[in-house]
Amino acid sequence: MKSYVKLEDIWKIFQEKKKKTEVLRGLNLDIEKGEFVVVLGPSGEGKSTILRIISGLLRQDKGHVYLRGELVDDVPPKDRNVAMVPQNYALYPFMSVYDNIAFPLKVQHTPKEEIRKKVLEVAQMLRIDNLLERKPMQLSGGQMQRVAIARALVKGADIILMDEPLSNLDAQVRVIAREELKQLHRELRPTIIYVTHDQTEALSLATKVAVLHEGVIQAYGDPMEVYKRPTNAWVGSFLGNPPMNIIKGEVDSDSIIIENYRLGIPKDYKDLVKSGEKVLVGIRPEDMEIDNNGVLEGTVQMVEDLGAYSVIHVKINESMVRVLEKSLSRRERGEKIKISVDVNKMVLFDALTEKNLLLQQREKVKKN
Amino acid sequence: MIQVKKHKILKILRLGISYAVLIIMVIVSIFPLYYIFMVSFSGAPTLVSLISSGILPKHLNFTAYKYIFQANIYGGSFLLWLRNSLILAGSTAILSVILALITGYALSRLDIPAKKILATFIYIVTFFPYTATAVPIYLLFAKFHLINYIGLILAYTPGTSIYAAFIAKLSIDSIPASYEEIAMIDGLSRFQVFLRIVMRLALPVVALTAILGFSGAYLDFALAYSFLVTNTKAWTGLVGLYYLAGLVNQASAPAYDLFAAGAVIMGIPLTALVLVSFRMMTRAYSAMAGVKQ
Numbered sequence: 001m002k003s004y005v006k007l008e009d010i011w012k013i014f015q016e017k018k019k020k021t022e023v024l025r026g027l028n029l030d031i032e033k034g035e036f037v038v039v040l041g042p043s044g045e046g047k048s049t050i051l052r053i054i055s056g057l058l059r060q061d062k063g064h065v066y067l068r069g070e071l072v073d074d075v076p077p078k079d080r081n082v083a084m085v086p087q088n089y090a091l092y093p094f095m096s097v098y099d100n101i102a103f104p105l106k107v108q109h110t111p112k113e114e115i116r117k118k119v120l121e122v123a124q125m126l127r128i129d130n131l132l133e134r135k136p137m138q139l140s141g142g143q144m145q146r147v148a149i150a151r152a153l154v155k156g157a158d159i160i161l162m163d164e165p166l167s168n169l170d171a172q173v174r175v176i177a178r179e180e181l182k183q184l185h186r187e188l189r190p191t192i193i194y195v196t197h198d199q200t201e202a203l204s205l206a207t208k209v210a211v212l213h214e215g216v217i218q219a220y221g222d223p224m225e226v227y228k229r230p231t232n233a234w235v236g237s238f239l240g241n242p243p244m245n246i247i248k249g250e251v252d253s254d255s256i257i258i259e260n261y262r263l264g265i266p267k268d269y270k271d272l273v274k275s276g277e278k279v280l281v282g283i284r285p286e287d288m289e290i291d292n293n294g295v296l297e298g299t300v301q302m303v304e305d306l307g308a309y310s311v312i313h314v315k316i317n318e319s320m321v322r323v324l325e326k327s328l329s330r331r332e333r334g335e336k337i338k339i340s341v342d343v344n345k346m347v348l349f350d351a352l353t354e355k356n357l358l359l360q361q362r363e364k365v366k367k368n
Numbered sequence: 369m370i371q372v373k374k375h376k377i378l379k380i381l382r383l384g385i386s387y388a389v390l391i392i393m394v395i396v397s398i399f400p401l402y403y404i405f406m407v408s409f410s411g412a413p414t415l416v417s418l419i420s421s422g423i424l425p426k427h428l429n430f431t432a433y434k435y436i437f438q439a440n441i442y443g444g445s446f447l448l449w450l451r452n453s454l455i456l457a458g459s460t461a462i463l464s465v466i467l468a469l470i471t472g473y474a475l476s477r478l479d480i481p482a483k484k485i486l487a488t489f490i491y492i493v494t495f496f497p498y499t500a501t502a503v504p505i506y507l508l509f510a511k512f513h514l515i516n517y518i519g520l521i522l523a524y525t526p527g528t529s530i531y532a533a534f535i536a537k538l539s540i541d542s543i544p545a546s547y548e549e550i551a552m553i554d555g556l557s558r559f560q561v562f563l564r565i566v567m568r569l570a571l572p573v574v575a576l577t578a579i580l581g582f583s584g585a586y587l588d589f590a591l592a593y594s595f596l597v598t599n600t601k602a603w604t605g606l607v608g609l610y611y612l613a614g615l616v617n618q619a620s621a622p623a624y625d626l627f628a629a630g631a632v633i634m635g636i637p638l639t640a641l642v643l644v645s646f647r648m649m650t651r652a653y654s655a656m657a658g659v660k661q
Contacts, residue, residue, distance in 0.1 A: 057549050078555040086546040094568055094652070104554035155554065 004033040004068060004191050005054065005159060011062035012049055023049050024060070025215030031208075033158075034189040036182075038223075040202040041212030042238070047195035050212070051161045054193065056080050067159065082159040083152035087167060089144045091136035097147050098123075098132040104155040122150045125184075142173040149181075153188070162194040166201060178204060199239055203227065211235050229347060233354040236282045236347060242311045245288075245321040248351070249281040256281060256348075259317040261296050264343040272361050278351035285311065285324040287342040290331075294338035300331045314339065408432055408628035413621065432629035442600040442611060446630065449608030454637060456517060456604060457586035460524040464581030465574055468529035472536025472573070473562055477545070487537065494531045502590050509595075517602070520595050524585040532577035539573045540566060571652035575645035582641055586634075605634050 012024040023046035031037050041047050052058035054065060056077035065072050072080055083104075091100050098119060099106075105115045123129040126146045136144060145165055152160050166174045166181075182205055185192060196202055202209050202223065209223040219231040230236035236244035249258040251273045256263050258281055265273065273279065290312070298316035312323045312331055316339075323339055331337070348357045411429030436446050474480060475487050509519045547569065551561045567574060592604045603611075613627035614620055 052549075055549075055553050057552060076557075077549075077552045078557065080553075082553060084550060084553050086550060088544055088546055090544065090546040090550045092547065092565065092568075094571075103551075107551075107555040151550075151554075 002069060003030040003066070004035075005029075005031040005193065006066040007050070007054070007063065008066070009063040010050075010053060010060045010065070012046065012053065012058070013061050022215055024053075026063070027212075027216050029210060029217055029220070031191060031193065033191055036185050036192045036194065036205060036207045037210055038202040038206035038208075039193065039195040039210045039212055040199060041195075041197065043197050045212055046215060047197070047212060048163050051084065051163055051193065051195060054159075055082050055084055055161055081157050082161055083155060083157040084161040085145075085148045085152050085163065085165045087164045089148035089165075089168075091144060091147055091151075093136055095136075096132065097128065097134050097136065097139070100136065100147060101150045101154050104151060108155070118154055122153050125153075126150050141169045142177060145169060145177060149184070153190075157190075159191045159193070162192060164196050164198075165194075167196070167198070181205060199241065211238065213238070228345075229356065229358070230282065231356050231359050233280050233282065233349045236349075240284065242285045242322040242324070244347075245283045245285065246349070247281045247283070247319050247321065249279050251275055251277045251279060259296070259319050261316070263295060263341055263346070266344045266346045266348065268344075269348045269357055272357045273348065279357070280349040280351055280354060282347035282349060283321070283341060284345065285322045287345040288321070288323045289340050289342075290323060290325055290337050291340040292338055294340035296339040296341065298337060298339065300333055300335045300337060302333065303331050404628045404631055407625055408632050410625055413623040413625050432623075432625040433633075436612065436626060436629050436633070439612065444600045444603055444608060446605070446608055446612060446633075448601065449603045450605040450634065452602060453586055453605035453634070456520060457582045459521050460528070460585035461578040461581035463521060463525045464528040464532060465577045467525060468532035468536050468577045469567060469570065469574065470562075471529065471533035472540050472570075473566060475533070475537040476540040477548075487534070490530055490534055494534065502594060505591070506594050515595050520585070520592060523591055524588065525581065528577065528581040528584050532573065532580060535576065536570060536573045539570045543569050572649040575648045579642060579645050583638060586638060605630070609634070
């Protein structure tokens, strides 16, 4: 399928007093029409910069931006036909809600009647038609967010950029807003590019998630796929709460030795590793279980009770691992426990490149 | 009980002192205005006469106002000069607003080389008393045939706008850039965004600059006198009033009642402008309240 939004080898360097910061370093991203792509990454890694480059507010230092299959490097923001929902919503405080939503249409000199029709239409869809006379300062956070989305939708742009639009909402409202956003996307099918540092948002909203780190997309694909089979050790340790345990190990004939304990090799990786090879083993905390017949042995260092489950921090020789346990059981610090591992759900990474071995193999095959 | 009493006495004492200070300040600031007002209605050309006739007027005398509106001296009239003043001050205000806001915007948002040095320089320039530059400005402008209204406006504007530019920069700094970004994505050019969004969000500074520019030009005597004294038809209200009240001739007795009446009339447009601007500022601030950064 042809890509609808395409970023090709994007570089962006910010210079502040002689100190150069390479924010984006050859970033590539291909987005198909109607997708809801969440760009996920730690704060300060250039997520907003990506949106500003797509919208044309910022010019990349190198690389190309294509929208709807056309090169738009020299097209100013107003002619790119994209809409944006910024983090602070940026509703003009001196205009009523109606005028705020109508603003993009007024700028385009749309006839008054048509503006009225379109504004009422989106307002009804977002259930803010009773707020149209108000000023932004009289709205709650959730209402402001809906007005901002209405303003983005009203001009009919099919590419919508969202910069952490839910981060100013309190927890309960955020969950509702998330649902509504998902619903909206299902009904209208715009192409949404949404940046956030919140992985719950990313995993629940996205049709595709793109993990940004060190100026490039580290992993891109179906959210659960990226979660289950992280492309490299960093993605594994970044995604998930609690994150994946990454432990050094060594392959020994048909098993892996970590911290002097012997575990089986996951079946997908059996043909990829040979005896004596050093690997990084990634195990999700939920794929481990405290079990008297377990292979691994360790001592409890810390217990985090999170309601639905507890995270038990266990020291196994030199390594610290996090294990998920359904609440109710009480663990004490210093308690000796045994842990069993769902071996086939483990992920193996190359000890040097830290890449997922499956992926590395696939790349090799492609090259040959 | 004694403790409570002590606190009460202290509180009364504190309030008493605050009110005493406030009342003294009110008298000091209100009395001169009241005095001018009364002199203008006294019908007597001297200052002493009012004091001897008491603080409260026995009857209002409109002779001074009548004279001011009817007198036709040096080929001009007070109303003509007042009109001149309003045009001059209005133009200065408008030009100051444009210059100050554009400079402030550039200093705040655009990537200009040596921006910090420029901003500091602007800040330092505001320290200099601007009347001191009257003579060099006159000499400079004489070379360019600018000893006229345009020259005056050009001379007044920087005095105000350099000061206002600094305030405008600070004000625009505090406006989140996302307002402009959204407007640009929605189809405005950078300059349109400046006109329709930034100017509107920085309305308090716009109003303040307008007041500064207007009153600076409106109340200036030194520069207007040196630029316009030869052309009586072009006089400003203040210059005209100076001659009208006979303040120019040390030998003859000046007519203070005329001067006071002129001052009261000239005060009306300025007061109106200040009231309107204050309203604008309050509104703009209350609309901005609760905006998350």
